[in-house]
Amino acid sequence: MNVYADNAATTRLSPVALRAMLPYLENQYGNPSSLYSLGQRAKEAVETAREEIAAAIHAAPRELTFTSGGSEADNQALRTAAALGKKAGKTHIVSTAFEHHAVLHTLKALEREGFSVTLLDVHSDGLVRPDELAAALRDESCLVSIMYANNEIGTVQPIAELGAICRERGVLFHTDAVQAVGHLPIDAEAANVDLLSASAHKFHGPKGAGFLYARRGVRLQSLIEGGAQERGKRAGTENVAGIVGMAAALSERIPRMEQDAARVSALRDRLIAGLSEIPHAALNGDAARRLPGNVSFCFEGIEGESLLLLLDDRGICASSGSACTSGALDPSHVLLAIGRSHDVAHGSLRLTLGEDATEAEVDYIIQNVKEVVERLRGFSPVWRDLVSGKTPHIL
Numbered sequence: 001m002n003v004y005a006d007n008a009a010t011t012r013l014s015p016v017a018l019r020a021m022l023p024y025l026e027n028q029y030g031n032p033s034s035l036y037s038l039g040q041r042a043k044e045a046v047e048t049a050r051e052e053i054a055a056a057i058h059a060a061p062r063e064l065t066f067t068s069g070g071s072e073a074d075n076q077a078l079r080t081a082a083a084l085g086k087k088a089g090k091t092h093i094v095s096t097a098f099e100h101h102a103v104l105h106t107l108k109a110l111e112r113e114g115f116s117v118t119l120l121d122v123h124s125d126g127l128v129r130p131d132e133l134a135a136a137l138r139d140e141s142c143l144v145s146i147m148y149a150n151n152e153i154g155t156v157q158p159i160a161e162l163g164a165i166c167r168e169r170g171v172l173f174h175t176d177a178v179q180a181v182g183h184l185p186i187d188a189e190a191a192n193v194d195l196l197s198a199s200a201h202k203f204h205g206p207k208g209a210g211f212l213y214a215r216r217g218v219r220l221q222s223l224i225e226g227g228a229q230e231r232g233k234r235a236g237t238e239n240v241a242g243i244v245g246m247a248a249a250l251s252e253r254i255p256r257m258e259q260d261a262a263r264v265s266a267l268r269d270r271l272i273a274g275l276s277e278i279p280h281a282a283l284n285g286d287a288a289r290r291l292p293g294n295v296s297f298c299f300e301g302i303e304g305e306s307l308l309l310l311l312d313d314r315g316i317c318a319s320s321g322s323a324c325t326s327g328a329l330d331p332s333h334v335l336l337a338i339g340r341s342h343d344v345a346h347g348s349l350r351l352t353l354g355e356d357a358t359e360a361e362v363d364y365i366i367q368n369v370k371e372v373v374e375r376l377r378g379f380s381p382v383w384r385d386l387v388s389g390k391t392p393h394i395l
């Protein structure tokens, strides 16, 4: 059996989105800035897509700027708020330790430019406490950036409540909603956000397309010098097919979202129950306040990478919290932020179900994770020490 259980990394392109895109990759290849009808048809397609996406998140079309994806939208949101803050003499930013690197690395860059950053505790349940946000705000705060839903552990923050605190204090509020858009109902107005990032490939749209919502009155600062596309907020010829595909994918998700979320949540809970039977294992993040498809576990005495390779042999695509880049094994900053130890964080597994997931797939995953964890523990000196009592169990 082949099971794709890494939908937080990316999703399969919807056939509806693909069909919507094809004309703009074939005959409708005009540049939206051109005045002849071939160009104007491309322009109309971009503007129709803007209207569709705006309707899907209860925003006005003018409030949306198309970007190359979530990372660019996050960068632009933070850069905009920082520039506005600096102009007003406000250089303090509040965020959390478990944001996506597109946010965390931009914050690091802003720190080097003189901003000070407070990272809120996300507690062991993966949730921010609104009273702690209120306490962290200062007169010189210019921005709060808190993700809607976490990409590793799936926890969903009380965004409207956090946003209300920011609004009351007159501080701009950005949320990275890349994991939420297309999966949870999003109302940009009701969520009390000023800036919101999204990415098409996380909701069955194409890679390389995303958008940044900026509430009217918040003037975005362009990251790219060039032409006057996107009302001067994002230079460069529009990714017409990508934008059209993004709108088609999101429009397809909206009427199905509630039903899909209920069905996928039930499968998620079945998967959590099955994996919880493994001894010395623990779910990461709150069990209820999480994305419909997200299951994140830590297993004592194993390495996440070995687990992934053995699961791949059995046809299962999953992910581990640990980012293995250039041979350096760094445990996930998200798992460390919720208080997992380095050792435990190394034994992590993220399974993210799509809308087409089935009970048979979930049962196949449970069976195989159980077998593979047991097998890996059989070889593991760390596990031997835990079993013999030489080192104490944490989970």
Ligand SMILES: *Cc1c(COP(=O)(O)O)cnc(C)c1O
Pocket: 008, 009, 068, 069, 070, 071, 072, 074, 100, 102, 147, 149, 150, 151, 176, 177, 178, 179, 199, 200, 201, 202, 208, 209, 210
């Ligand atoms: C995937 C992801 C991003 C980055 O989006 P890209 O379109 O891949 O640049 C940002 N934030 C979160 C939470 C994500 O899951």
